[in-house]
Amino acid sequence: MTTTWKIAQLKRIPDTGLVTYVTYIMNFELGGEIDRLVGSITLTGDVNDPDFIPFENLTEEDVIAWVQANLGEVEISTIEADYQAQLEERILNKQNPEFLEGTPW
Numbered sequence: 001m002t003t004t005w006k007i008a009q010l011k012r013i014p015d016t017g018l019v020t021y022v023t024y025i026m027n028f029e030l031g032g033e034i035d036r037l038v039g040s041i042t043l044t045g046d047v048n049d050p051d052f053i054p055f056e057n058l059t060e061e062d063v064i065a066w067v068q069a070n071l072g073e074v075e076i077s078t079i080e081a082d083y084q085a086q087l088e089e090r091i092l093n094k095q096n097p098e099f100l101e102g103t104p105w
Helices: 062-073 073-095
Strands: 002-012 019-030 033-042
Touching: 002 062, 019 062, 019 073, 033 062, 033 073, 062 073
Parallel strands: none
Antiparallel strands: 002 019, 019 033
16 A cells, blocks of 8 residues: 655744644555545644744655654554555455446346
């Protein structure tokens, strides 16, 4: 299964540019079947932190790394396993349908 991350939206404090809320998308693809999860996280930070990145200098990769760190490896693995199981079930259902529709003529 392939998982692709995207950032849909950021909420920030106008005066400082400190990002406080992230909406992210995880896209999943397996054997031609696709699905996605839209989630969000709240962030805390400090503009005086030496690792602070000004809003105008942020990249999508920076924010994806924040989201992944916030979720943690265990949570990400659990999400991916759940979606992989769902996509595998869809593939199996297509390969072995319970019912077929149509007419014989």
